[in-house]
Amino acid sequence: MEEKKLTRGQQEVREKVISLGLCTGCGACINLCPYFRSHRGKTSILFPCTVENGRCFAFCPKIEVDLDNLSLSIFDQPYDGNALGRYRSIFTAKAGEKIKSFEAQAGGTVSSLVYYALTKGYISGAVLTDRRGLEPIPRYVTNAEDVFSCSQSKYTAAPTLAVVNEVVEKGEVNIGVVGTPCQILALAQMKTREKPYPISLSIGLFCTWAIDFRLFEPFISRWIQASHIRKVDIPPPPAEILQIFTSQGEKIEIPLSEIRPLVPKGCAYCMDMTSEFSDISVGVLEGRPDMNTLIVRTERGQKLVDEAIKEGYLIVSDMPKENLEHLLWAAGNKKQRALKRASDENLINCESLSYLRLKGELLNQLTQ
Amino acid sequence: MTTSKLPKDPYSIVITGVGGQGNVMASRVLANMLVKKGYYVTIGETFGASQRGGSVMSHIRVSNLSAWSPQIPAGKAHLVVALEPIEAIRVLARYGNPDIKVLSNLRPIYPAGVIAGEASYPNEQEIRTILEKHTSKYWLIKATEEAVKLGNPILANVMMVGATCAIGDLPFDRNDFIDAMSQVLSGDKMETNIKAFELGFSLLMK
Amino acid sequence: MSHLLDPKAGATYLLMGNEAIVRGALEAGVNVASGYPGTPSSEIIENLSRIAKERNIYVEWSVNEKVALEVAAAASFAGLRSLCAMKQNGVNVASDFLLHLVYSGTRGGIVLVSCDDPGALSSVNEGESRYFARQLEMPLLEPGNFQEAKDMTKWAFELSEQLKQIVMLRSVTRMSHASGNVSYGALPETKRKAEFKFKGFILDPEEGIITSAPVEWRHKEQQDKIRKAKEIFEESPFNTYEGPDKPELLIITSSACYLYSKEAVEVLNVQDRVGILKLGTTWPLPPKLVTHYLARTEQVMIVEEVIPFMEENVKVLAAEKAGEIGAKKFFGKNEGVLPSVGEMNPDFVISAISSILGIDYSPVSKEYDQSAKLSAFVHAPARDQVFCPGCPHRASFFAIRRAIELDGRNGFVCGDIGCYTMAVRPTGFETLKTVHSMGSGMGLASGFGKLGLFGMDQPTFAVCGDSTFYHAVIPALINAVHNKSNVTLVILDNGGTAMTGFQPHPGQDFNVMGESMPAIDMARICEAIGARVEKRNPLDLEDTLHTLLEMMEDKNGVKVLILSQYCALSPQRRGKKDYELSVDETVCLGEECGCGRFCTRIFRCPGLVWNKEKAKAEIDQVICVGCGVCADICPRGAIKRKEVA
Numbered sequence A: 001m002e003e004k005k006l007t008r009g010q011q012e013v014r015e016k017v018i019s020l021g022l023c024t025g026c027g028a029c030i031n032l033c034p035y036f037r038s039h040r041g042k043t044s045i046l047f048p049c050t051v052e053n054g055r056c057f058a059f060c061p062k063i064e065v066d067l068d069n070l071s072l073s074i075f076d077q078p079y080d081g082n083a084l085g086r087y088r089s090i091f092t093a094k095a096g097e098k099i100k101s102f103e104a105q106a107g108g109t110v111s112s113l114v115y116y117a118l119t120k121g122y123i124s125g126a127v128l129t130d131r132r133g134l135e136p137i138p139r140y141v142t143n144a145e146d147v148f149s150c151s152q153s154k155y156t157a158a159p160t161l162a163v164v165n166e167v168v169e170k171g172e173v174n175i176g177v178v179g180t181p182c183q184i185l186a187l188a189q190m191k192t193r194e195k196p197y198p199i200s201l202s203i204g205l206f207c208t209w210a211i212d213f214r215l216f217e218p219f220i221s222r223w224i225q226a227s228h229i230r231k232v233d234i235p236p237p238p239a240e241i242l243q244i245f246t247s248q249g250e251k252i253e254i255p256l257s258e259i260r261p262l263v264p265k266g267c268a269y270c271m272d273m274t275s276e277f278s279d280i281s282v283g284v285l286e287g288r289p290d291m292n293t294l295i296v297r298t299e300r301g302q303k304l305v306d307e308a309i310k311e312g313y314l315i316v317s318d319m320p321k322e323n324l325e326h327l328l329w330a331a332g333n334k335k336q337r338a339l340k341r342a343s344d345e346n347l348i349n350c351e352s353l354s355y356l357r358l359k360g361e362l363l364n365q366l367t368q
Numbered sequence B: 001m002t003t004s005k006l007p008k009d010p011y012s013i014v015i016t017g018v019g020g021q022g023n024v025m026a027s028r029v030l031a032n033m034l035v036k037k038g039y040y041v042t043i044g045e046t047f048g049a050s051q052r053g054g055s056v057m058s059h060i061r062v063s064n065l066s067a068w069s070p071q072i073p074a075g076k077a078h079l080v081v082a083l084e085p086i087e088a089i090r091v092l093a094r095y096g097n098p099d100i101k102v103l104s105n106l107r108p109i110y111p112a113g114v115i116a117g118e119a120s121y122p123n124e125q126e127i128r129t130i131l132e133k134h135t136s137k138y139w140l141i142k143a144t145e146e147a148v149k150l151g152n153p154i155l156a157n158v159m160m161v162g163a164t165c166a167i168g169d170l171p172f173d174r175n176d177f178i179d180a181m182s183q184v185l186s187g188d189k190m191e192t193n194i195k196a197f198e199l200g201f202s203l204l205m206k
Numbered sequence C: 001m002s003h004l005l006d007p008k009a010g011a012t013y014l015l016m017g018n019e020a021i022v023r024g025a026l027e028a029g030v031n032v033a034s035g036y037p038g039t040p041s042s043e044i045i046e047n048l049s050r051i052a053k054e055r056n057i058y059v060e061w062s063v064n065e066k067v068a069l070e071v072a073a074a075a076s077f078a079g080l081r082s083l084c085a086m087k088q089n090g091v092n093v094a095s096d097f098l099l100h101l102v103y104s105g106t107r108g109g110i111v112l113v114s115c116d117d118p119g120a121l122s123s124v125n126e127g128e129s130r131y132f133a134r135q136l137e138m139p140l141l142e143p144g145n146f147q148e149a150k151d152m153t154k155w156a157f158e159l160s161e162q163l164k165q166i167v168m169l170r171s172v173t174r175m176s177h178a179s180g181n182v183s184y185g186a187l188p189e190t191k192r193k194a195e196f197k198f199k200g201f202i203l204d205p206e207e208g209i210i211t212s213a214p215v216e217w218r219h220k221e222q223q224d225k226i227r228k229a230k231e232i233f234e235e236s237p238f239n240t241y242e243g244p245d246k247p248e249l250l251i252i253t254s255s256a257c258y259l260y261s262k263e264a265v266e267v268l269n270v271q272d273r274v275g276i277l278k279l280g281t282t283w284p285l286p287p288k289l290v291t292h293y294l295a296r297t298e299q300v301m302i303v304e305e306v307i308p309f310m311e312e313n314v315k316v317l318a319a320e321k322a323g324e325i326g327a328k329k330f331f332g333k334n335e336g337v338l339p340s341v342g343e344m345n346p347d348f349v350i351s352a353i354s355s356i357l358g359i360d361y362s363p364v365s366k367e368y369d370q371s372a373k374l375s376a377f378v379h380a381p382a383r384d385q386v387f388c389p390g391c392p393h394r395a396s397f398f399a400i401r402r403a404i405e406l407d408g409r410n411g412f413v414c415g416d417i418g419c420y421t422m423a424v425r426p427t428g429f430e431t432l433k434t435v436h437s438m439g440s441g442m443g444l445a446s447g448f449g450k451l452g453l454f455g456m457d458q459p460t461f462a463v464c465g466d467s468t469f470y471h472a473v474i475p476a477l478i479n480a481v482h483n484k485s486n487v488t489l490v491i492l493d494n495g496g497t498a499m500t501g502f503q504p505h506p507g508q509d510f511n512v513m514g515e516s517m518p519a520i521d522m523a524r525i526c527e528a529i530g531a532r533v534e535k536r537n538p539l540d541l542e543d544t545l546h547t548l549l550e551m552m553e554d555k556n557g558v559k560v561l562i563l564s565q566y567c568a569l570s571p572q573r574r575g576k577k578d579y580e581l582s583v584d585e586t587v588c589l590g591e592e593c594g595c596g597r598f599c600t601r602i603f604r605c606p607g608l609v610w611n612k613e614k615a616k617a618e619i620d621q622v623i624c625v626g627c628g629v630c631a632d633i634c635p636r637g638a639i640k641r642k643e644v645a
């Protein structure tokens, strides 16, 4: 486990991630130093760095991700390839009655849990993702009421972790983070460094893919001015549409076939749909756009969820079997596709630097 | 101390340093004193780089006979006065010869490549070894440090002129210096400059 | 009183070549002087401006060289004596007017001083101005030492009046910027009155109109003047010969190369084998004189810098006279004996003579030479030219470079001539991707900005200095706006013509003589042309960066960002520290992840040094000018700045 820490630096990230198009702009390498910076959703290297073992490399979720190591350090168990990752329990969920009504993406589970953790002092602040027009803007929220102004999904890939680095640098502790699977993966890498990051709660979102902001903005401008967008949604299959709700109360529907070309290449290599290394993961419940799927993975997550239910901040019920089956199928499907592609392109378990590392037989099994 | 004849005719001096060190001024003062004494003096200067951290070099040719080329032929310099030590080493590569004398300030000004870590800068011992090997005589003085004590690092250039005087090859003295400077300076400035000259002179006498 | 105004004839001073030219002009009673700054010519106008009041001279820095020459020509047309000074490429700028001027002829003595820069010691070209003399058919003089620089300048005015033609006096860096003894002549009282006479017969050179037409008539008159010049040059004291009656080798040379040739002959001790014919009047050649010396030798070497101008002229003459004097063996650039690029020096001449005469020469032993060279190679790392400590350009390019990287569309910057040209180097973060003549960055950008039609989507910038803006950028900017080119112009406004020593330009409210003048506001010019204009302080790094990023997103035609901040060497900032800087060692990350020596490795202000032993950065208090910018680039805030009261 030791030798996997801090092994390389910027040059490798440039060559093996950015140049290969694997970068999703998660922000894990931003605000660590003057070299990486994010602008309009894109991660750039401003100047060459000669540090040999750097955090950019150590944090990036697209280079030398050793799934066994991560799984062991977070769950004390090796990586087993389960489509939904390791978890303790799975429910359907939505905001409890103690939560005032707000515009959530689905059931409002995420915002409710963050709100609860903040008011209870379990975390002293949360890194959330707001937006300006269509541009995702990460924010550090310390006032619980502000959680709701960051609700709803921004379907564009966001440099959320840049703010995590920023506040850690400032000396903040007990930080909560809400992120997509690639971000949660990077967060897990941060947490397993020699000097653990002061992250107390990670809530992962489900994600099949995100959209490149720089492509999305001009694309959407054909329909609507970004400032008039109230909400964006991708209802679960078989809808195959992206919906835009405007502040004037209109609804625009765009076929996903037009959106897919706007997805960053890096998403195609992501084998995680449910943020497998989080404390808690949340997605939409199929067929119930006002409800969430909730996966509890860690003890810490379990404790928070239990308390939130008890105190009326969250309502959960059992997960219907067919929903679970479909979720397993969708997540397994994403995993298989991504691993196959990465493996075909020789990005897994190579002798030199790899994108991923996992047991050989498991890889064979998962890509069958 | 000073002689009125030149040890060689033409006597060729290279004054070298880095842009901004007041190299041009030093060569002017030196040359002006000698012109006043009736010598033909030619100064050749490159000051394209003078403001921008580049190497700056003045060639001074002093003669009883005629004007000489503003560039000294290779291997033909008699004295190098360097405001920065590696500039002395650089000059020796082209203009040096076993009889040459070198007077250099010890204060390094690191080239950009050194600061950036792409090149290395010699330590004092290495500098001494090189000068020992390629000169008939050399002096290293802490002119910038002394100049800072006088209130302005730029005065290192005047100090070098004072030290050059102490070498004794060139026919000028403190009075010639005062005479030449009084045309361009006045009052306290004149005073500090004379102090710098004297200090430079005494640094070499030690 | 300036030493240039000493009225005593016979007084001797150490003068820089450019000062000698000034003294010559004063002795000729010059009335008007104009020019555009450019190394190595600038000291001419500068020195004249300082004594303009005492001598009742009108001196101006004109907006560019063409206008400068027009201003000087006007004085000549009004019967005054005028001088116009510029560097070599300035002559190219002025050449359009010059072509017509040589047809129309002149009245009062007018001298065009061109200071060439062989070896490009402070230029981005080593262009030749001598060819203009031949191409445009005007007399050319080249001083061979400092005394001549003065004497010849004075004579050039007389010659010009005698021929009624402009005379070009060409100097080089090693004349203009070198110094030597100059013995003075008398300073005349000048009492010329300016009047432009045009009511006489239309073709009357003194009182008619002044035009280049009728072309054939004027051109013939012009060529008559050249024929007359030849005759005058035959007798000129500026053409000298030294050496044996029948030299084994005849060197024909001029300008600084004369001093190199002389030195080479001395060093090799071949005074009795080699003769030197030094020409001061290099175009047209005095045919009889040159033939006279050609006839006395079999071997001829022409020593001159860069392109074989004199060599060609001598060879043509030798061919014409071959019947009389026989065929000669030539050594020069075309024969490969001397280089046709770069600066000449005594050593080139020494080795050329040695090889021709079969002399074995080496100034020092091989061992010494190799060992000294090795020491320098190992221990004296080259000094790359860098922006000065506290230079606003470093900050400006830091912002531009980062903006381009953040934008991520492979944007680039077209530059031109000024200190900021160094931004092709690491000191400017290798930001400039094209560098040509004054204003050509904007012209190129205007062109690049139209290539979207062919699929180009790289953001395009041009940069120019404030002085350059007035000199040559305005027409290119008009072109870009009018043709809807999508580009951003960044004007690096540092409050003067910094590179050549802070000559004022039309954007300032004073002129070279210190009189107050109306300033031409560049922002309003740009707005009037139709560009969107923003102004920022480049030392505010983030503000500048965000403005640039935002401008790159703005696709509505031409944007202009004016980054105003005085040059670190300007009179306004020189010697004044705004901040006292220090590095907090306990906070400095040094080479660790999170910094990687960002300040000394990337930002590279010379005021920052790397302490290897401590593995921490430091401020070199002697070099730092206290601009405070580095405090903003340190990722750790380890660089502390304290305001100086």
Ligand SMILES: Cc1cc2nc3c(=O)[nH]c(=O)nc-3n(C[C@H](O)[C@H](O)[C@H](O)COP(=O)(O)OP(=O)(O)OC[C@H]3O[C@@H](n4cnc5c(N)ncnc54)[C@H](O)[C@@H]3O)c2cc1C
Pocket (backbone or CB within 6 Å): A103, A104, A105, A106, A107, A108, A109, A110, A111, A112, A127, A128, A129, A130, A136, A150, A151, A152, A153, A154, A155, A156, A157, A158, A160, A178, A179, A180, A205, A206, A207, A208, A209, A210, A211, A282, A283, A284, A285, A292
């Ligand atoms: C790019 C993206 C793709 C998704 N794809 C799927 C999917 O395929 N299937 C599925 O079931 N669910 C998907 N989701 C999750 C889903 O949209 C909801 O976010 C989730 O169900 C939580 O709903 P909620 O009502 O609890 O959220 P809310 O209470 O509204 O809170 C949403 C939270 O998400 C955070 N957030 C928003 N956008 C981003 C972003 N771009 N990056 C990081 N954090 C962000 C906000 O900070 C906020 O805290 C996706 C989300 C995103 C951002």
Ligand code: SF4
Pocket (backbone or CB within 6 Å): A008, A009, A010, A032, A033, A034, A035, A036, A049, A050, A051, A052, A053, A054, A055, A056, A057, C592, C593, C594, C595, C596
């Ligand atoms: S300083 Fe560290 S995080 Fe930044 S580029 Fe270098 S190695 Fe990567």
Ligand code: SF4
Pocket (backbone or CB within 6 Å): A013, A017, A018, A022, A023, A024, A025, A026, A027, A028, A029, A030, A043, A056, A059, A060, A061, A062, A186
């Ligand atoms: S994937 Fe994330 S950590 Fe890796 S380079 Fe991109 S933004 Fe940086």
Ligand code: SF4
Pocket (backbone or CB within 6 Å): C583, C587, C588, C589, C590, C591, C595, C596, C597, C598, C599, C600, C616, C617, C633, C634, C635, C636, C637, C638, C639
């Ligand atoms: S002073 Fe700042 S920028 Fe320089 S090495 Fe130290 S931490 Fe890095």
Ligand code: SF4
Pocket (backbone or CB within 6 Å): C389, C390, C391, C581, C605, C606, C607, C608, C619, C623, C624, C625, C626, C627, C628, C629, C630, C631
């Ligand atoms: S303050 Fe910093 S950037 Fe400015 S001159 Fe000093 S060292 Fe250089």
